[in-house]
Amino acid sequence: MEGLREVLPILVGVTPFGLITGVSAVGAGMHPVDAVLMSALVFAGAAQLAATSLMFSGAPIWTVLLTVAIVNLRHLMYSLALSPWLRSYSLLSRLLISFLMVDQSFAMQILRYPRAGEGYPRVAYALGNGLPAWVAWTAATAVGAVVGAQIPPEWQLDFAVPLMFLGLLVPAVTTRPMLVAAVVGGALALALAPLPFNLGLVIGSVVGIVAGVVAEGMQPREAHQEEAA
Amino acid sequence: MSRPEVWLVIALAALVTLAERAAFLVSTSDKPLPPFLRRSLRYVPPAVFAAITLPALARPSGVALGPVDARVLAGVVAGLVAWRTKNITFTFLTGMACLWLLTWLVG
Numbered sequence: 216m217e218g219l220r221e222v223l224p225i226l227v228g229v230t231p232f233g234l235i236t237g238v239s240a241v242g243a244g245m246h247p248v249d250a251v252l253m254s255a256l257v258f259a260g261a262a263q264l265a266a267t268s269l270m271f272s273g274a275p276i277w278t279v280l281l282t283v284a285i286v287n288l289r290h291l292m293y294s295l296a297l298s299p300w301l302r303s304y305s306l307l308s309r310l311l312i313s314f315l316m317v318d319q320s321f322a323m324q325i326l327r328y329p330r331a332g333e334g335y336p337r338v339a340y341a342l343g344n345g346l347p348a349w350v351a352w353t354a355a356t357a358v359g360a361v362v363g364a365q366i367p368p369e370w371q372l373d374f375a376v377p378l379m380f381l382g383l384l385v386p387a388v389t390t391r392p393m394l395v396a397a398v399v400g401g402a403l404a405l406a407l408a409p410l411p412f413n414l415g416l417v418i419g420s421v422v423g424i425v426a427g428v429v430a431e432g433m434q435p436r437e438a439h440q441e442e443a444a
Numbered sequence: 445m446s447r448p449e450v451w452l453v454i455a456l457a458a459l460v461t462l463a464e465r466a467a468f469l470v471s472t473s474d475k476p477l478p479p480f481l482r483r484s485l486r487y488v489p490p491a492v493f494a495a496i497t498l499p500a501l502a503r504p505s506g507v508a509l510g511p512v513d514a515r516v517l518a519g520v521v522a523g524l525v526a527w528r529t530k531n532i533t534f535t536f537l538t539g540m541a542c543l544w545l546l547t548w549l550v551g
Binding site for chain 2 (some may be wrong): 227228232235244245249251252253256257258259261262263265266270271276278279280283284285286287288289290291292293294295297298302303309310312313314316317370371372374375376377378379380381382383384385386387388392393396397398399400402403404405408412415416418419420422424425426427428431439
């Protein structure tokens, strides 16, 4: 039940994001039904936004998929961090939790499990906040996809996409090496923006990650240990 | 892109995403990840989100305030709100309001 009660803050974040995803998918040229289908199956707003803008600008399929893979790379990190807590559950439970894992539900699980005791119903907790989030996400996309067609271009709603990413970026920068990763990744992607196939994003991301690791290695020893703790 | 192509992309994107989410959760291996990879994963969110955000914010809207585009200015204000509140909805609302205000002032 706790997973269900704590889902409210997730829904507050998921609903406007879903609306925008629906609006911008239709705005890019996607059929409204396909926009909803994509939300239901992919369930990853950042990747969907990046993919839809590419899909209708003549990019080949492999570049769209590469972009999705890069934008969702952070889920590898979530998967790794949660694996010790969920190891004892069935494969089906773990697959379901994986499918429902978004930024917010990961954050809630990783805060909860270390504090809760050994017998805590982790699967119920994960599904209790994951399933309502998925329903809200898909429904919000549907509303956005239907309403989106009626929104006049003067409203410049396409600007919502970079704003959403900005809202994800800023809280993700919590240490100095992370700032280095963001500045290097962002600046390089900006400089390489004219490259085709979204290569600026790919190169900027990879070099930004490396820059973060290098910056961490250059930190004084105490800061190093502090972060490891 | 034709609709069948869109469906293909959706299906493959769903598989790619699930594979990334499930990678370590379904693996039964006890072998720890090499420390270099573990460290790299930590820098994925800031690097990737910045690489998406900056080029998108800098795309000109045609509404210029002197040398600065209205979108860049609205983005800076929204960035400050994101930093102070850590709230994605406030960030979104401030950025849009700022862009509308600037467009209205200049136009």
